[in-house]
Amino acid sequence: xxxxxxxxxxxxxxxxxxxxxxxxxxxxxxxxxxxxxxxxxxxxxxxxxxxxxxxxxxxxxxxxxxxxxxxxxxxxxxxxxxxxxxxxxxxxxxxxxxxxxxxxxxxxxxxxxxxxxxxxxxxxxxxxxxxxxxxxxxxx
Numbered sequence: 001x002x003x004x005x006x007x008x009x010x011x012x013x014x015x016x017x018x019x020x021x022x023x024x025x026x027x028x029x030x031x032x033x034x035x036x037x038x039x040x041x042x043x044x045x046x047x048x049x050x051x052x053x054x055x056x057x058x059x060x061x062x063x064x065x066x067x068x069x070x071x072x073x074x075x076x077x078x079x080x081x082x083x084x085x086x087x088x089x090x091x092x093x094x095x096x097x098x099x100x101x102x103x104x105x106x107x108x109x110x111x112x113x114x115x116x117x118x119x120x121x122x123x124x125x126x127x128x129x130x131x132x133x134x135x136x137x138x139x140x
Contacts, residue, residue, distance in 0.1 A: 005037055005046040016050035025090035032116070034060065035088040036136075038078035046086075049075045054116045056109060060087065060096070062134040063113055068126030076132060087136060095140040101133040109133055 007017050019027035020035055027033055027050070037048045054061045064076035079085055079098040087096050101109060113133065114121045124131055 003046050005048045008047070008049045013050055017048065020050055020088075025088065036062065036075055036079075037086040037088075038075050039082045039084070040074075041078050041081035047075065047078060049073075051075075052117050054109075054112050056112070056135070058137065060089070060136040061101075061109055061113060062098075062136060063117070063120055063123075064132040064134055065120055065123040066131075068123035070127050070129055072129070072132070076134065079134065084139075085136065087138075094138055096136045096138050098134050098136045101135050105135065106133045 007014055016027055016033070017035060020033060025033070032053050032055070033050055034053050035048055036051055037046050039045070040047050051062050064073055066073040066076075080100070083098045085096050085098050087094060110133070120131075
């Protein structure tokens, strides 16, 4: 039996997750979205959120933008504490490992991320914090 997963309590994200499930992973035509499950760093509970992504070969690139807020999103803090995650891409769910992109990787990937989701450029301008890019690779 698998442990229960708690979806984001953010209403927009919860709706995004619902649409993701109803559309077999295509909630927003023209965008690449996935579901990321992390283990809560304090609670130990499995937490799920919906995120946009770009691909870099076999790696999924996630942006810890938190819509330009001055703090990292909870999912990023969770995977920094425990990099073992689960991804759902389309109808497929699989285990993966996450890590923060190196500065050189981030420099190469930011233009790709902004080309796919132009709003990320504004998020970078809206905050003084460095927005991490997260590289996630399949492990199973």
